[in-house]
Structure formats: C-alpha cells, structure tokens
Amino acid sequence: MTTIQIPLPKPIQHTRSLRQRIADNRWVYLFMLPSLVLTLMFTLYPIFASFYYSLFQWSGFTSAPHYIGTLNFSEVIVDNQFYNAFKNSFIFMFCSVPIKLSLALVIAIVLNDRALRLAPIFRTMFFVPVVTTTAIVGIVMTFIMSPFNGPINMIMLDLGVLARPIDFFGDPKLALYSVVGVEIWKWLGIPMIYWLAALQTIPASLYEAAEVDGANWRHKFTYITVPLLKPFAVIIVLITAVGTLNVFALAMTLTGGGPYFASEVMEVYIYRTAFGAANSLTLPRIGYACAAAVYFGLSVMVMATLQLFGARWANKERAGLAAAETTAGGA
Amino acid sequence: MAVKAKRLSNEEHQRRLAIRATRLREIVTTIILTPLALIWVYPFLWMVSAAMKTNNEIFRAGTNLLPNEPTFENFQRAWVQANMSQYFLNTVAIAAGSVFIVVATTSMMGYVLGRYRFPGRRIVIGIFVATVFLPKGYTIIPIFELIGNLGLDGTLFGVILAQSGGAHVIFILLFAGYFGQMPKELEEAAIVDGAGFLRVFFQILLPLAKPVMATVVIMQLIASWNDFLLPLVLTLPRPELRTLSVGMFAFRGEYFTDWSGMAAAATIAIVPIIIVFLAMQRYFIEGIAGAVKS
Numbered sequence: 001m002t003t004i005q006i007p008l009p010k011p012i013q014h015t016r017s018l019r020q021r022i023a024d025n026r027w028v029y030l031f032m033l034p035s036l037v038l039t040l041m042f043t044l045y046p047i048f049a050s051f052y053y054s055l056f057q058w059s060g061f062t063s064a065p066h067y068i069g070t071l072n073f074s075e076v077i078v079d080n081q082f083y084n085a086f087k088n089s090f091i092f093m094f095c096s097v098p099i100k101l102s103l104a105l106v107i108a109i110v111l112n113d114r115a116l117r118l119a120p121i122f123r124t125m126f127f128v129p130v131v132t133t134t135a136i137v138g139i140v141m142t143f144i145m146s147p148f149n150g151p152i153n154m155i156m157l158d159l160g161v162l163a164r165p166i167d168f169f170g171d172p173k174l175a176l177y178s179v180v181g182v183e184i185w186k187w188l189g190i191p192m193i194y195w196l197a198a199l200q201t202i203p204a205s206l207y208e209a210a211e212v213d214g215a216n217w218r219h220k221f222t223y224i225t226v227p228l229l230k231p232f233a234v235i236i237v238l239i240t241a242v243g244t245l246n247v248f249a250l251a252m253t254l255t256g257g258g259p260y261f262a263s264e265v266m267e268v269y270i271y272r273t274a275f276g277a278a279n280s281l282t283l284p285r286i287g288y289a290c291a292a293a294v295y296f297g298l299s300v301m302v303m304a305t306l307q308l309f310g311a312r313w314a315n316k317e318r319a320g321l322a323a324a325e326t327t328a329g330g331a
Numbered sequence: 332m333a334v335k336a337k338r339l340s341n342e343e344h345q346r347r348l349a350i351r352a353t354r355l356r357e358i359v360t361t362i363i364l365t366p367l368a369l370i371w372v373y374p375f376l377w378m379v380s381a382a383m384k385t386n387n388e389i390f391r392a393g394t395n396l397l398p399n400e401p402t403f404e405n406f407q408r409a410w411v412q413a414n415m416s417q418y419f420l421n422t423v424a425i426a427a428g429s430v431f432i433v434v435a436t437t438s439m440m441g442y443v444l445g446r447y448r449f450p451g452r453r454i455v456i457g458i459f460v461a462t463v464f465l466p467k468g469y470t471i472i473p474i475f476e477l478i479g480n481l482g483l484d485g486t487l488f489g490v491i492l493a494q495s496g497g498a499h500v501i502f503i504l505l506f507a508g509y510f511g512q513m514p515k516e517l518e519e520a521a522i523v524d525g526a527g528f529l530r531v532f533f534q535i536l537l538p539l540a541k542p543v544m545a546t547v548v549i550m551q552l553i554a555s556w557n558d559f560l561l562p563l564v565l566t567l568p569r570p571e572l573r574t575l576s577v578g579m580f581a582f583r584g585e586y587f588t589d590w591s592g593m594a595a596a597a598t599i600a601i602v603p604i605i606i607v608f609l610a611m612q613r614y615f616i617e618g619i620a621g622a623v624k625s
Contacts (some may be wrong), residue, residue: 027529029451031532032439032455114358252559304529
C-alpha cells in the first residue's frame, strides 16, 4: 500500500484547455460518481460529522441537540470508564498483534515448503475461522469455553491438567485476555495469507544457492527470509494493527465488555454510550460518545502515521548503510 | 572407468539422501501440523456435532464429537421457532444487494482509474488511499443518523447502502490493476466499429475482468454475511429485519440453556458461508494477498 502502482496509459498531449479536457472526459467523471458519492456519504462525511456532533449535548435521535462547545471533550478526558476502555483497546492490540503476526509467520514459512504436499489443506483449515460470522462464532465460543460443561474445560479436567474449571470470560483478570485468545484464533488466517504472499516473492533459487554454500535453516531465515520480508512487514504490521482495533463483534458477544467493564474496549464503550443505554435507566449520550470516538480515532491515526514515518526512516537508514557499504567495498 | 562409476554412484547416493531428508521433513511437519490444524477447526466440529445432539447428551456425554443418536429436530426448532428462516432471508437479501452495488461501483471506478488520464485523478486516488488508515466503527453514529435522514431507517435497503458505502479501496485497486494491463487494441477496434464509452466498458472490457469480479463478489459476500455492527444498529427498531448474526445475538439471552438449539442456529448461519468459501477459495485468497502486493 505504500507504493500504489496503477499502470498509466500513455500521457496525452496537454494542448487543450482544462475545461475542454474535463468535457472530453465527462464519461469518466460519470463513471466515478456512484463510488465517490457512496464513499463521501458513508466514509468521509461520518468522520467530519463525528467532530460536529461531539460539540452537542444530545440524548437520543428524536430529541433536539443542544450546543455545549467542547464540554464533552473535557468531560471525556477525565472519565474513568473512557480511560479504562481506551487502555483495554491498546492492551488488546499490543497483546494480539505480536502473537498473531509471529504465529502466522511461522505457519506461513512451514506451509511455504514445497515438500509439504498437504500444505493447501492445512492452509484452508487455518483460514476457515476468518470467513465465519464473527458474532456467531463469539456465541459458540462462549459455549466451548464455558466453565459449566464447556468442552475445553471438560477435556482439560479429564486429562488432569486442571483441578477446577477456568471461567475464561467471567473472571475479571482473565476476560480481556480470553477475548484476545479467541481473536488470535479467529483472524490468524489473514496475516498468514499476507506472509505467504510476501514469501512467494522470494525466489527459490536464493535458498538453493544458500544450501549449496552449506547454509542451515537459521542462516537462511536470518540472511534471506528476514531482509526480503522487511518491506512487506511494515505494511502487514500496520494493516493488522488497525484491523485489531475492530473487535466489536467478538468483544460484544464474548463478554459484552464485562465482567464489571474488565474487558470493555473502545467500540463497546462507544456503542454502550450512544445506543446501548436504550434498555437501561440512563439516557443515551450521542455527543459524548462522538467525543470519545474522536479522541480514539485521532490516536489511532497518529499511531499509524508515526509507524509509517518510522518505517520510512528505517528504510532510508538501511539504504544509506547499504550505500556506504558498497562504496567502502568498492574502495 | 572404475573411479568414474564409483563417483557417479556417490552422486546418486547423495541425491537419494537429499530426497530422503525432504520426505522426512515432510512427514515430521505433517505430524506436527495435523493436531494443530484439527484444534483450529475443532469449534466448528463441536458446533455441528452439538447441533445433532440432545441437550441431555451435550451435558452428559460431554466431549465425544459423534452424537449417539443423531437428531435433526434442533435444526427444525431453530429454523421455525427461533425465526432463523426470516433472518436467513434478510441476510441473503442484504448480501445480494451489497454485492451488486459494490461490484458495479468499484468496477466502474477501477476502470477509469486504470485506463484513463484526466484532471483530478490523483485527488481521487488520494482520497481512497487515505481511507485505508481510518479506523472504522467510530463512524457508526453519523451513519445511523444519515440513514435516518434519508428515510431509510428500519429498511433492508438502508443496511445495503451503508455496507456498500465503506470505501472498498482493495477492490478498486484490483480492478484498476486488471483493466490497466489490458491491451489498448481491444477498445480501439470497437471504437472504429462505432462503439461508445458505455458499450466498450459493458460489452468488451467488463466481461474480460471476470476473475477480478469473482474475487470482489466472494469477498464482499463474506464481509456482508458476517457484518454485525451496522445491521445491529440499523435494525434496532425493527426486529423482523435482523440478520443471522444480530438475530442470534438477540435471542441468546432468551435461549441460553438451549445449547443444541443455539448450535443448530449457528450451524445454519455458518455452514453455507464455509461451503461458499471452500468452493471459491482461490479467488478469496488472491484478493487478500492482493492487499499486500499492491
């Protein structure tokens, strides 16, 4: 995604005026219209609207909003529940992303081995959870990991690994990490495919040449696989990290944010503040939820940008080093 | 002569050793991977098995995957009593609608971006690339409000439109890349024959883009089938419009002790999408891999 390359048609000569060129291309603009309108309505507009709504006190879509300036923002920033959800979202990301990416890389390297004839079947098996309906998988997992007759606890009790069943989603200390575990299981297939696609760009002849020179698997991994995967790794880490923040369906069905908000992530917090209060006594607070969403959306964007710049800087450093080495070698 | 023959057999020996080492590696990795892969799909095996057991058997016999006396009564209970039939139809309608709109809009956008130079092209590409890094899910409140203002709240079309509106950058890039590679002669011949812009696209180029279209269809189908937040929020006032995932979420409180019924409902929702995936797996995986390559 860092270098988007769409092959361009041959440049035409720009002897005509801009207005003429626009008129010549009227069909082109007409063709872009549906896609652009949908994107403006449902992707770009909501981002700006969130900012706007966050300036209002607004309790429900039928009542009239009341302008209160930045009061929502100053209240959100000292709200313990917001802080809790914010922290949980980042704990979630920092636990899930490294484990998911490294496990996926190991599996991808093993599956990339041409000698493994069953590789396509294994790939499919690891990938199946990805295509299944997240909310429904979440509900099924509450049965499978249930402390009351759930098969995982029963198997471990039978094997004598456990003395007492574990309450994966009911124990406040465990709940968030249980959700992380299910999330890793559910989405591992995507980074696995990313890594496989990246691995397939490495020519097999490189490994063969290394083998002739007597390299073992560790040499091959550190001197061929790692350096050639690096450019892909940056974008894979970024896509996976942003994707890991979209855990609404799993978090909602596995724990609903409980027990006592122990596993409440940002999306669940926003949903609860804006919509979920409908069944309870407290009023929904839409402006307030928008202010929380704005804070969180901004921090994610800042993080993604920093990561991109960091990666670009690291690439430059490396290019500089490589250049220095070649000149030194030449001299 | 004798020396040469000996060297040959030595090489032959080396080659055989290498083959044997490869085979050994294959066997060892297969032995390690098989249980891991089985654990990976275990939840689905458990789900299908529990759907064919009675509640008594699930709680009593526990971990055995094969049901004693397979029953299909649970499926009937889920389909009729728990309204899964209605939710299934809603989900199919939403998926069909959003697949149609997404294929139409992204193929048209990809076509012009891949094959034409025009003022504003860079701006359009910039907008789409920027949306990749925007976290989704934080925009749900304005979307809910927008659908309400359009008078589409409590309609399936509202859900379809909102699902089609996510900027499908990867689909657009896939189409743009594919259309961009096609030779210019294709449309030149047609234009000489008097074909206009629309005919060139719909009759000549679009039919050639079937592989990309298959990828987009299957990816959007799975995304739409699995969507939760949008249908949950947009069908809040109209329970009869719920999708499979929203429906199961809503009645899990009600039927919490009916594990076999819930497992049957989950099987009804999940097995069709697994079958679609297995049948068209190649296109799906190519689409995912395309995200990294581009």
